[in-house]
Amino acid sequence: MAKxxxxxxxxxxxxxxPIMVTTIVVLITFLTLFILYPLAILLVDSFYGxxxxxxxxxxxxxxxxxxxxxxxxxxxxxxxxxxxxxxxxLLFAYVEVYVKMNKFVGGLFKVxxxxxxxxxxxxxxxxxxxxxxxxxxxTRFLLGIYDNSVYGYWGIVIVQTLTFFxxxxxxxKGLLKNIDPSLEEAARDMGASRFKVFTSVTLPLMLPGxxxxxxxxxxxxxxxxxNPMIIGGxxxxxxxxxxxxxxxxxxxxxxxxxxVVLLCITxxxxxxxxxxLEAKTSATxxxxxxxxxxxxxxxxxxxxxxILCLLVSVFVVMMYISIPFGSLFKLWGKDYHLSLVHYxxxxxxxxxxxxxxxFILSLIASPITALFSMVISYLVVKKRFRGRGFIEFVSxxxxxxxxxxxGVGYIRGFSGGVFRxxxxxxxxxxxxxxxxxxxxxxLPVGTRSGISALxxxxxxxxxxxxxxxxxxxxxxMSVTLPLIKDSFFSGIVTTxxxxxxxxxxxxxxxxxxxxxxxxxxxxxxxxxxYGVSCAYATILIAIVYxxxxxxxxxxxxFGTSRKIREAExxx
Numbered sequence: 001m002a003k004x005x006x007x008x009x010x011x012x013x014x015x016x017x018p019i020m021v022t023t024i025v026v027l028i029t030f031l032t033l034f035i036l037y038p039l040a041i042l043l044v045d046s047f048y049g050x051x052x053x054x055x056x057x058x059x060x061x062x063x064x065x066x067x068x069x070x071x072x073x074x075x076x077x078x079x080x081x082x083x084x085x086x087x088x089x090l091l092f093a094y095v096e097v098y099v100k101m102n103k104f105v106g107g108l109f110k111v112x113x114x115x116x117x118x119x120x121x122x123x124x125x126x127x128x129x130x131x132x133x134x135x136x137x138x139t140r141f142l143l144g145i146y147d148n149s150v151y152g153y154w155g156i157v158i159v160q161t162l163t164f165f166x167x168x169x170x171x172x173k174g175l176l177k178n179i180d181p182s183l184e185e186a187a188r189d190m191g192a193s194r195f196k197v198f199t200s201v202t203l204p205l206m207l208p209g210x211x212x213x214x215x216x217x218x219x220x221x222x223x224x225x226x227n228p229m230i231i232g233g234x235x236x237x238x239x240x241x242x243x244x245x246x247x248x249x250x251x252x253x254x255x256x257x258x259x260v261v262l263l264c265i266t267x268x269x270x271x272x273x274x275x276x277l278e279a280k281t282s283a284t285x286x287x288x289x290x291x292x293x294x295x296x297x298x299x300x301x302x303x304x305x306x307i308l309c310l311l312v313s314v315f316v317v318m319m320y321i322s323i324p325f326g327s328l329f330k331l332w333g334k335d336y337h338l339s340l341v342h343y344x345x346x347x348x349x350x351x352x353x354x355x356x357x358x359f360i361l362s363l364i365a366s367p368i369t370a371l372f373s374m375v376i377s378y379l380v381v382k383k384r385f386r387g388r389g390f391i392e393f394v395s396x397x398x399x400x401x402x403x404x405x406x407g408v409g410y411i412r413g414f415s416g417g418v419f420r421x422x423x424x425x426x427x428x429x430x431x432x433x434x435x436x437x438x439x440x441x442x443l444p445v446g447t448r449s450g451i452s453a454l455x456x457x458x459x460x461x462x463x464x465x466x467x468x469x470x471x472x473x474x475x476x477m478s479v480t481l482p483l484i485k486d487s488f489f490s491g492i493v494t495t496x497x498x499x500x501x502x503x504x505x506x507x508x509x510x511x512x513x514x515x516x517x518x519x520x521x522x523x524x525x526x527x528x529x530y531g532v533s534c535a536y537a538t539i540l541i542a543i544v545y546x547x548x549x550x551x552x553x554x555x556x557x558f559g560t561s562r563k564i565r566e567a568e569x570x571x
Contacts, residue, residue, distance in 0.1 A: 038409025089168025373446025403504030
């Protein structure tokens with residue numbers, strides 16, 4: 001009863017605050033227009049035709065052998081990549097948390113986990129072709145194999161596994177750190193071997209987390225557009241089939257129906273991952289360990305596991321190193337003399353315009369996304385009102401929507417749809433729609449980070465400001481935001497990185513007016529101009545890495561966490 005009265009009082013207070021009401025209305029409008037509306041238009045396009053409800057479009061696409069084959073291929077790749085990525089991620093996480101290693105190995109693990117974050121999603125596809133293709137430096141010049149083909153199923157599986165396993169590694173590392181070591185030590189005291197302890201204690205405790213990592217990778221894999229496009233060859237996936245249905249067959253209703261099928265698959269997996277496995281994972285952990293874990297030092301365990309991880313790490317680093325070398329070799333496969341010819345060609349190829357456009361659009365999207373994320377997090381954690389669940393659900397929903405699906409939805413929604421005239425019709429084909437896509441794609445990551453940060457702040461801190469007469473806007477800007485500025489700045493850089501390396505959501509929306517780096521790399525790779533592609537990718541990786549270093553330096557010297565640590569030391 002008291003709880004209901006408190007909630008009613010909070011809502012009444014909220015409705016009396018015009019700044020907060022305006023913010024909520026703006027957010028709900030934005031989320032409805034740019035997330036729900038494009039998806040709704042896809043459903044209308046798929047089920048409604050000739051003034052009636054019909055399944056004709058679905059019947060037509062399911063009668064296409066290419067589409068049914070693409071579904072089968074996509075699910076097969078997603079399943080295999082999910083398993084491989086989860087297993088390799090588990091191996092890396094277990095070695096880091098449980099096994100005693102030297103600083104070099106630990107540093108190498110950090111580099112490997114960081115590389116997929118700072119690079120475009122298709123860099124490994126370029127490396128794979130240059131190292132193991134028909135003119136590959138390893139296959140042709142070291143092994144003397146002249147007819148090796150990396151295109152197709154196994155090419156996609158290897159590249160996606162190497163791209164996504166660091167995500168599993170980061171997820172599982174956190175889970176393993178939270179398992180109380182006394183549970184495993186009790187089994188060891190009863191005479192169980194290391195393997196027995198792992199299979200009977202550690203693995204059961206983290207099985208839901210392992211399933212969570214598998215599903216996250218599965219969703220990433222089936223939604224991936226860039227890698228199958230570059231290294232897939234004739235092996236069709238749903239993302240590439242949807243793209244070709246629009247750009248090759250000009251069949252927008254058919255592409256919309258295909259996008260709905262892909263969306264249904266990802267939403268189903270996302271629902272299982274988000275609402276079942278995440279909850280189960282937190283329930284299986286025993287909380288923070290009461291004392292430090294004793295690292296495994298037996299050579300029989302330490303050496304084989306460390307060697308396996310080192311082999312994978314060295315292979316991944318070698319793949320990434322081949323990109324700058326690919327940009328410096330005069331002609332890959334023929335002439336390995338160092339030259340800047342590809343960088344010269346890059347600047348003749350409007351390279352400066354591509355970098356300028358990508359940089360400016362990403363820079364515009366970054367602070368807007370970070371602010372939106374923090375505001376949404378603040379409303380979800382600190383306020384009670386009827387639309388709170390809607391805002392949280394829709395802002396996180398964008399995580400489950402593949403970029404290609406979102407791109408088709410924006411084409412159908414803003415080049416026609418309900419808004420045939422007016423401002424929203426006018427944004428199609430402009431930089432504004434690209435900025436909006438960047439915001440929508442990065443919003444879930446920033447929101448989840450903000451929610452985690454805000455849950456650590458005691459409610460009484462803000463209530464004191466309210467008691468002194470501050471309104472909600474003043475409280476948020478002067479009290480809440482400074483306390484979570486680490487998450488805010490992290491959100492800015494994360495959005496910048498995700499935006500400048502994005503391709504799947506924007507490749508259908510970009511126009512000749514804007515040149516974007518990732519789209520140029522994709523076009524040049526399809527033409528076989530790997531040297532110039534590598535030059536673009538090398539500069540892009542340098543820009544992204546510099547942005548992340550600057551953020552880390554800024555947070556280190558000006559962040560909240562540093563001040564808190566100093567205060568704790570003084571206390």
